[in-house]
Amino acid sequence: MPKRKAAIAVGGVAALGAAALLLPNANASQDKTSQAAGTARTLKAADASDLAAQLQKLLGGAFAGSYYDGAGRQLVVNVVNGDDNVIAQAEKAGAAVRQVDNSTADLRAAAGTLKKEATVPGTAWAVDPRTNKVVVTADSSVTGARWNQVESTVKSLGPGMATLKKSAGTFRTFVSGGDAIFSQVQGGNVRCSLGFNVTASDGSPAFLTAGHCGVAAKQWSDSATGQPLATVDQATFPGNDFSLVKYDDPNTQAPSEVNTGDGQTVQITQAADATVGETVLRMGSTTGLHDGQVTGLDATVNFQSETDPNGVDTVNGLIQTNVCAEPGDSGGSLFTQDGGAVGLTSGGSGDCTSGGETFFQPVTAALQATGATLGAGGAAGAGAGDQAGAGAGDQAGTADPSAGDQAGAGDQSGAADPSAGDQSGTGEQAGAGDQSGAGDQSAGAADPSAAAGDQSGAAQHQGTGRRHHRGNGS
Numbered sequence: 001m002p003k004r005k006a007a008i009a010v011g012g013v014a015a016l017g018a019a020a021l022l023l024p025n026a027n028a029s030q031d032k033t034s035q036a037a038g039t040a041r042t043l044k045a046a047d048a049s050d051l052a053a054q055l056q057k058l059l060g061g062a063f064a065g066s067y068y069d070g071a072g073r074q075l076v077v078n079v080v081n082g083d084d085n086v087i088a089q090a091e092k093a094g095a096a097v098r099q100v101d102n103s104t105a106d107l108r109a110a111a112g113t114l115k116k117e118a119t120v121p122g123t124a125w126a127v128d129p130r131t132n133k134v135v136v137t138a139d140s141s142v143t144g145a146r147w148n149q150v151e152s153t154v155k156s157l158g159p160g161m162a163t164l165k166k167s168a169g170t171f172r173t174f175v176s177g178g179d180a181i182f183s184q185v186q187g188g189n190v191r192c193s194l195g196f197n198v199t200a201s202d203g204s205p206a207f208l209t210a211g212h213c214g215v216a217a218k219q220w221s222d223s224a225t226g227q228p229l230a231t232v233d234q235a236t237f238p239g240n241d242f243s244l245v246k247y248d249d250p251n252t253q254a255p256s257e258v259n260t261g262d263g264q265t266v267q268i269t270q271a272a273d274a275t276v277g278e279t280v281l282r283m284g285s286t287t288g289l290h291d292g293q294v295t296g297l298d299a300t301v302n303f304q305s306e307t308d309p310n311g312v313d314t315v316n317g318l319i320q321t322n323v324c325a326e327p328g329d330s331g332g333s334l335f336t337q338d339g340g341a342v343g344l345t346s347g348g349s350g351d352c353t354s355g356g357e358t359f360f361q362p363v364t365a366a367l368q369a370t371g372a373t374l375g376a377g378g379a380a381g382a383g384a385g386d387q388a389g390a391g392a393g394d395q396a397g398t399a400d401p402s403a404g405d406q407a408g409a410g411d412q413s414g415a416a417d418p419s420a421g422d423q424s425g426t427g428e429q430a431g432a433g434d435q436s437g438a439g440d441q442s443a444g445a446a447d448p449s450a451a452a453g454d455q456s457g458a459a460q461h462q463g464t465g466r467r468h469h470r471g472n473g474s
Contacts, residue, residue, distance in 0.1 A: 040074040041094035045278035046340060048075040052275065055090055062086045064100050065107075065129035068277035070293075072096075078129055100132040102161060110134045110157050111300070118153040120146045121304035121312050122171055124359070125162075126296030126320050129276060134162040135296065137357075139170045139349055141304070169349030169356055171303055173212045173241075173330055180285030180328065181209065182224045183217030189224050190217045193285045193332035195344040196268060196363065197254035198244070200233065201371035205254040206246040208366055209331030210344055211236045214243025234370050238303070238313040241346040242366035243331070256374065258333050260289050271364045271374050272340030274319045280342055282321075282360075284329030287352045292323030301359050303347060318359040319343045324352040334360045341374055 043051065045068050052066040055077055064078035077095040079086055080103045090097045107127050111134055114125050122139040136154050138147060154164040183190045192213035200206040207230070214235025219228035228248065235243040247254065257265040260283055274280070274294045281291045299320040305311030319334070325345055334343035343360030350356015367374060 039094075040072075040091070040096035042073045043068075043075055043094070044073070044338075045070075045275050046272055046336065046338070048278075049273045049275040051075050051093060051095060052077070053273070055093060055095060058089060058093070059086055061103065061105070064103050064132065065127060066095070066276075067129040068275045069096070070277050070279070076129075078132060102132045106161065107132075107134055110161050113157060114153060114162075115300065118150045119302055119312060119314060120149060121302055122146075123150055124171060124299060124301040124320070126299035128296055131163070133160070136162060136164045137167050138164065139167040141170050167349050167357065168354075169351075171301060171347060171349050172327075173210070173303060173347040181213075181220045181222060181230075181331075182226070183220050183228075185217050191224075191285070191328045192220075192330045193283075193328065193345065195331050195333045196258075196341050196374060197256055198367070198372040198374050200244065200246055204246050204250055205252045206230075206233065206244055206372060207254065208344055208363065208370075208372070209243050209245060210346060210361065211241040211243050212238075212346075213331050214245065220245055236369070238315050240317065240365070240369070241315050241361040242344055242369065244366075244370040244372055258283050258335055266335065266337065267339050268335060268341050268374065269339040270341070271367055272336060272342050273364055274334075274342050274360075274362065278336070280321060280323065280334050280336060282323045282325060282329070282332060282334050282345065282358070284325060284332035284345060286326045286328030287324065290324050290352060292321050294319060294321050295357070296320035299359055301347065315346060315359070315361075317362065317365060318346055319362055321358050321360065322355070323358050324350060324356050325358040326351050334363075 048066075048068045052075055055066065056063045059077075059079065062079045062081060064080045066075055066077045068074075069076050075095045076098055077090050078098050078100045079090065080100060087097050111125060111127070114134070114136065118125075118136070120142065122141040123136065125134055125136040127133070128135045134157070136150065138150050142150060151164060154162045181192050181194050190213065192209055195208040195210075197205070197207045214232045215237050218232050220230045220232070221228050229252075230245045230247045233244045233246045237243075256268045258268060259265055260281075266281075274297060276294050276297060278294050279291060280294060281289060283289050297319060298316075299318040300314065300316050301318060303313040303315065305313045319342065321334070323334070325332075325348055329345050330347070332345040333341065334345065335341050341363045343362055344366065346359045346361050348356055348358035363374070366372075
C-alpha cells in the first residue's frame with residue numbers, strides 16, 4: 001500500500017461570464033460608490049477574481065496576470081505592450097493597470113523549462129504577478145547536485161524572469177487529519193480531513209477530500225475504530241490531488257458547511273477561485289482553524305514519491321499559500337469567510353508552530369472533473385480555468401494587514417467568527433496533502449494518535465440514524 005495518506009482534493013474549473021459583461025458598474029452591488037471611468041474601483045476579493053478572468057479574455061495577449069491589492073481593495077492588472085486602448089479598457093472595467101516586461105507566454109515558457117530541467121523532489125514553482133516572475137522554491141532536501149541543477153536552470157532563465165528561494169522544511173503531503181476521516185488499512189490507520197460535502201452527479205451525497213487520501217484507502221469512517229460509512233468513487237493523484245467519496249447511506253444528510261470549532265460553522269454557498277493576495281481560512285482535523293493569504297496560483301509541486309525512492313510525484317495547478325498545516329490536515333477545506341469553497345489541502349512544508357507554506361487543490365477544478373455540485377447545486381466556480389493559463393501570478397495580491405495574526409489551533413474563536421468582516425490574511429496555499437504513508441509517521445501520514453477526541457464536531461448524529469457530516473476541511 002502506498003505510504004501516502006492524504007485527503008482527496010477535487011480539481012475543477014468553471015468558466016466565467018463573457019468579457020462583454022464588463023461594464024463600469026459591473027459589481028455595483030459590492031461597490032456602492034460609483035467610480036469615474038479610469039479610476040480603480042473598490043472590490044471584494046471574489047469580485048476581483050471575476051473581473052480578472054473577464055479582463056484576461058478581453059485583453060488577450062496583452063494580459064500578463066493580476067493580483068488583489070488587499071490594502072486598497074483593488075484589482076491590479078499587468079499588461080505588456082499596452083497601448084492606450086488596452087489600458088483604457090482595463091481602467092474602464094475598474095482595474096488599476098501596471099505595465100510589465102514579461103508576458104504570460106514568456107512566464108509559461110519559463111515554467112516549461114523548469115519542468116524539463118528542474119523536476120526534482122522537493123521543488124515547486126509558481127508565477128508571482130506582483131514581481132512578474134516565476135518564483136522557484138527548493139526545500140531542505142534539495143542539496144548537492146540537485147541544488148546545482150535547480151540553481152543553474154533558474155540562472156539560465158535570467159534574473160528578470162525567475163528567482164530561487166530556499167524553504168526550511170520539506171515538501172510532503174499531510175496525510176494522517178474540518179472533520180477527521182479514518183481508514184483501516186494494512187499497517188495501521190490512515191487519517192485525513194473531510195473537505196466539503198457535495199452532491200455527486202447521480203444525486204447521491206458525497207464529499208471531497210485529497211486525492212492522495214483516496215488512492216491510499218477505499219473506505220472511510222468518522223472514527224478510528226468505526227465502521228466504514230463512505231467509499232471512494234474517484235481519486236486522482238499525482239497530476240491532480242482530489243477524491244470524490246460517496247456516503248454509503250443514500251439518506252445521509254450532508255450539510256454544506258465547515259465546522260470551525262467551538263460550535264461555530266461557516267455556511268458554504270459556492271465554489272470560488274483563489275486570487276493572489278486574498279485572505280483565506282483553512283480547517284483541518286489536526287490543527288484546527290488557521291488563516292493566511294494566497295501567494296501563488298497554478299503552482300507545480302514535486303513531491304518525493306512514497307512508492308519509488310527514485311521517483312517524483314508531481315502535482316500541477318495548485319494554489320500556494322502561507323497558511324500552515326500538519327499531517328492529518330490533508331484534504332481539509334480552504335475557504336473564504338463569506339462562504340466560498342476554494343481548495344483542498346494537498347501538501348507543503350513547515351508546521352503551525354514555526355509556520356510554513358501549503359498547497360491546495362482548487363475546488364472548482366475538482367467539481368468540474370468529478371461532475372459534483374456544491375451546496376444547493378452550485379458547482380460553478382469563479383472561472384479558475386480561464387485564469388490558469390497565466391499561472392499563479394495571475395491572481396497574486398497584496399496581503400491585507402487588517403487580517404492580523406493567524407489564529408492558532410487552540411485559539412480559533414476569532415478566525416471562525418463570521419462577524420469578523422472581510423479577512424485579508426496571510427494564508428498561503430500550502431500543499432496540504434502529506435505524501436508520507438501509513439508506516440512513515442515522521443511525515444505525519446497515518447497518525448495513530450488521531451483519536452475520536454480529535455474529531456469533536458466531525459460528525460453529527462441525529463435520532464433518525466442518518467449521519468450529518470459537516471464539511472470541515474482539513
